[in-house]
Amino acid sequence: VTAPAEVERPDVDEIADVARVWVTIVWNDPINLMSYVALVFQRLFGYSKEKANTLMLQVHHEGRAVVSSGTREQMERDVTRLHAAGLWATLQQD
Amino acid sequence: VAGFRRGRHGTTAKFSADEAAVLRDLFGQLVGMLEESAPRSDLANPDPLAELTGMTDTSSTERSADPVLARLFPDAYNDDPTMSGEFRRYTESDLRAGKLAAANTVLDSLADLTAGGTLHLDAATSDQWLTALNDLRLTLGTRLEVTEDSYDELAADIDAAPDEPSTVALALFVWLGYLQETLVEAVG
Numbered sequence: 001v002t003a004p005a006e007v008e009r010p011d012v013d014e015i016a017d018v019a020r021v022w023v024t025i026v027w028n029d030p031i032n033l034m035s036y037v038a039l040v041f042q043r044l045f046g047y048s049k050e051k052a053n054t055l056m057l058q059v060h061h062e063g064r065a066v067v068s069s070g071t072r073e074q075m076e077r078d079v080t081r082l083h084a085a086g087l088w089a090t091l092q093q094d
Numbered sequence: 095v096a097g098f099r100r101g102r103h104g105t106t107a108k109f110s111a112d113e114a115a116v117l118r119d120l121f122g123q124l125v126g127m128l129e130e131s132a133p134r135s136d137l138a139n140p141d142p143l144a145e146l147t148g149m150t151d152t153s154s155t156e157r158s159a160d161p162v163l164a165r166l167f168p169d170a171y172n173d174d175p176t177m178s179g180e181f182r183r184y185t186e187s188d189l190r191a192g193k194l195a196a197a198n199t200v201l202d203s204l205a206d207l208t209a210g211g212t213l214h215l216d217a218a219t220s221d222q223w224l225t226a227l228n229d230l231r232l233t234l235g236t237r238l239e240v241t242e243d244s245y246d247e248l249a250a251d252i253d254a255a256p257d258e259p260s261t262v263a264l265a266l267f268v269w270l271g272y273l274q275e276t277l278v279e280a281v282g
Contacts, residue, residue: 029165030235030240030241030242030244031231031232031235031236031240032228032231032232033271033274033275033278035275035278035279035282036224036228036274036275036278039278039281039282076170076181079170079181080170080185080188080189083167083168083170083185083189084189084192084193084225085225085228086166086225086228086229086232088165088168089168089170090168090169090170090171090172091170091171092171092172
């Protein structure tokens with residue numbers, strides 16, 4: 001006979017928290033060129049010209065746009081690359 | 095002013111001696127500012143272990159009070175100074191090194207242009223120009239507190255007070271924007 005090993009019960013709240021998706025947000029600023037911002041979206045994320053332009057216009061008109069989503073580590077990487085390109089980006093949980 | 099064009103292996107751009115001198119001066123100032131913004135440990139006597147682990151005790155964890163540096167090195171988390179500080183501690187020195195490398199690449203390519211002439215940039219160097227031009231515009235634009243209306247204001251200023259230093263600086267900013275626009279077009 002064997003007894004089941006004691007397993008620590010996982011914290012349900014913690015699981016829900018981990019499962020929540022993180023997003024990268026790009027914010028509007030008056031200096032970056034629209035064409036440059038769209039080019040950065042194409043290059044960093046492999047987006048089509050159309051998708052990159054749509055996101056750029058959303059940043060321009062609405063002040064911000066979600067440009068990528070995934071794990072927190074992935075979003076930190078995206079924010080790092082956006083900062084290197086001179087865009088104003090932050091990450092947060094969706 | 096022709097700006098950048100697509101070249102056989104990258105891009106080309108023609109600059110007069112005066113234009114090249116202005117660019118060297120501006121990018122030189124950018125390099126100086128970035129170097130001065132580095133915590134001491136980044137430059138003098140770097141601690142190899144700290145470098146290896148990215149854990150330098152003297153690394154800044156707070157966003158700069160200088161609006162230009164705050165713009166070039168922004169917070170990664172809104173409304174969470176602790177997380178932003180952690181993020182900054184691990185990423186800021188690489189971010190600074192990348193910006194410095196781009197600006198120094200631009201200065202190198204301008205070194206032979208003292209009499210003016212045509213630059214021939216390969217694809218990688220063109221990309222470094224794109225990054226450095228953007229950092230320079232962020233720097234100048236933040237200092238000048240430009241808004242999306244600044245382009246219209248410049249036209250009025252040129253008519254009213256063409257020799258005012260603020261008009262000259264704004265005109266430089268607009269010229270750099272034109273250069274960047276043509277470079278985006280040339281590499282895109």
